[in-house]
Amino acid sequence: MYDANHLIRKLAANGPRDKVFATRPGAADMTYGALFEGAERMAAALVAAGLNPGDRVAVQVEKSLEAVQLYLGTVMAGGVFLPLNTAYTGPEVAYFIGDATPRVVVCDPSSQAEVAALAADAVVMTLGPDGEGTLPVAARRESRFGAVARGPDDLAAILYTSGTTGRSKGAMLSHANLASNSETLCQVWGFTERDVLIHALPIFHTHGLFVATNVALLAGASVHFLPRFDADAIIAAMPEATALMGVPTFYTRLLDHPGLTQERTQAMRLFVSGSAPLLVETHERWEAATGHRILERYGMTETNMNTSNPLDGERRAGTVGRPLPGVELRVMRDGTEVSQGEIGVIEVRGPNVFQGYWQMPEKTAEELRPDGWFITGDQGMVDADGYVTIVGREKDMVITGGFNVYPKEVESVIDALPGVRESAVIGVPHPDLGEAVVAVVVPDGGIDEADIQAALASGLARFKQPKRVIMVDELPRNTMGKVQKKALREGHASLFS
Ligand code: AMP
Numbered sequence: 001m002y003d004a005n006h007l008i009r010k011l012a013a014n015g016p017r018d019k020v021f022a023t024r025p026g027a028a029d030m031t032y033g034a035l036f037e038g039a040e041r042m043a044a045a046l047v048a049a050g051l052n053p054g055d056r057v058a059v060q061v062e063k064s065l066e067a068v069q070l071y072l073g074t075v076m077a078g079g080v081f082l083p084l085n086t087a088y089t090g091p092e093v094a095y096f097i098g099d100a101t102p103r104v105v106v107c108d109p110s111s112q113a114e115v116a117a118l119a120a121d122a123v124v125m126t127l128g129p130d131g132e133g134t135l136p137v138a139a140r141r142e143s144r145f146g147a148v149a150r151g152p153d154d155l156a157a158i159l160y161t162s163g164t165t166g167r168s169k170g171a172m173l174s175h176a177n178l179a180s181n182s183e184t185l186c187q188v189w190g191f192t193e194r195d196v197l198i199h200a201l202p203i204f205h206t207h208g209l210f211v212a213t214n215v216a217l218l219a220g221a222s223v224h225f226l227p228r229f230d231a232d233a234i235i236a237a238m239p240e241a242t243a244l245m246g247v248p249t250f251y252t253r254l255l256d257h258p259g260l261t262q263e264r265t266q267a268m269r270l271f272v273s274g275s276a277p278l279l280v281e282t283h284e285r286w287e288a289a290t291g292h293r294i295l296e297r298y299g300m301t302e303t304n305m306n307t308s309n310p311l312d313g314e315r316r317a318g319t320v321g322r323p324l325p326g327v328e329l330r331v332m333r334d335g336t337e338v339s340q341g342e343i344g345v346i347e348v349r350g351p352n353v354f355q356g357y358w359q360m361p362e363k364t365a366e367e368l369r370p371d372g373w374f375i376t377g378d379q380g381m382v383d384a385d386g387y388v389t390i391v392g393r394e395k396d397m398v399i400t401g402g403f404n405v406y407p408k409e410v411e412s413v414i415d416a417l418p419g420v421r422e423s424a425v426i427g428v429p430h431p432d433l434g435e436a437v438v439a440v441v442v443p444d445g446g447i448d449e450a451d452i453q454a455a456l457a458s459g460l461a462r463f464k465q466p467k468r469v470i471m472v473d474e475l476p477r478n479t480m481g482k483v484q485k486k487a488l489r490e491g492h493a494s495l496f497s
Pocket residue numbers: 161162206273274275276277278296297298299300301302320376378390392393480
């Protein structure tokens with residue numbers, strides 16, 4: 001009965017009704033039948049609230065299986081799912097609502113009054129972390145729902161980019177963008193109905209919502225559904241699970257857990273990392289502790305996943321693997337493709353690439369070429385075997401005294417020093433050089449600025465050597481584990497003035 005809805009038809013195809021879709025600590029299991037029946041009722045409730053095909057449903061709620069049903073129900077009703085980071089505050093939410101003009105806004109019961117004031121033109125409904133609220137009440141009153149016809153090119157979701165420069169942009173993702181990428185990942189990562197995926201990622205971001213949830217559904221697999229990252233709960237779940245998808249901080253935190261052993265991870269077949277660079281050191285420590293090599297992949301909100309290390313074959317630490325089947329990747333500089341091994345800006349093309357930015361035709365034209373190539377803004381290179389290495393964001397590149405410095409190169413040298421846990425290299429204004437290279441370092445022992453400067457003196461060209469090394473207890477990161485370089489640049493902007 002989902003036949004005419006491109007994405008839902010695929011997501012619902014492989015989980016038999018009585019198969020368990022999700023287990024969760026302290027709450028009842030949920031079968032595929034219950035998952036989709038609940039999604040149908042939510043779809044019916046959204047339509048009753050006035051949702052028409054193509055309308056946006058903005059959602060800022062805590063992670064729950066009912067929130068997954070809301071995602072599926074929105075797509076089933078022909079709507080466009082628009083998840084918002086739970087950390088966004090009132091003024092930020094006001095921007096998204098003003099920009100996306102959703103027909104329905106679903107928020108936590110605790111913020112209903114505030115959201116209602118921001119979204120005067122929308123129907124505001126609530127959904128709490130316990131799965132209760134005005135939306136589930138309305139959904140229970142509805143009967144089941146047949147799914148609105150939607151084709152491959154219709155929009156299924158808008159995800160706002162984190163907006164490190166300027167305003168956040170809404171990346172429009174079609175049914176085919178999501179379905180094709182999940183199908184590819186299912187196949188290259190070997191997901192089947194026998195898999196049990198530990199799902200501890202947030203579901204307002206492409207990683208937890210599309211990579212983890214869609215892949216599990218497509219495979220007819222089960223998920224062990226955790227509301228958030230919890231090292232104890234993940235370690236406890238491992239003997240009954242087969243796969244984990246995480247950001248690098250998941251892995252560093254699990255490595256600090258005394259329960260992480262070879263024996264604990266024996267039943268697991270796959271550990272995937274992405275959304276931020278995985279340190280080579282973390283890769284190696286993980287293998288030493290568990291016997292497993294982490295599989296690192298690379299993607300982004302606008303493109304879903306682009307590259308992956310292989311399931312079978314060499315998983316090369318420090319690289320994000322090769323382009324996925326059906327995805328083309330090239331490295332460009334000054335309008336031409338660079339030679340193999342040279343650094344430039346990564347562009348990708350394929351069925352995964354988004355439809356453009358919501359109501360921002362100029363931004364879309366700047367980043368998405370008419371022939372389908374998307375300019376990612378990530379700088380990287382491809383080696384002789386086709387493995388891609390990301391060296392940083394284009395806007396994070398430091399230009400000092402006319403020389404280009406790629407932060408990743410300097411970070412890798414610093415990270416390899418004994419006594420260093422991790423580092424972030426930034427450029428800050430400098431009266432003479434334009435920008436100066438500055439390293440922000442988390443020590444792991446008694447190392448100080450002078451030690452690091454001395455150790456780098458012989459290993460790096462002079463212009464790449466940091467003018468200052470600042471020691472900190474930890475690097476600022478967002479929920480997806482990305483180091484907030486903008487915050488670091490702002491915090492140290494007056495270092496040389
Ligand atoms: P987002 O749109 O929030 O998913 O962020 C996408 C960005 O995260 C990419 O453009 C990259 O800069 C970065 N990213 C994602 N995966 C990786 C990875 N495996 N290694 C390095 N950077 C990554």
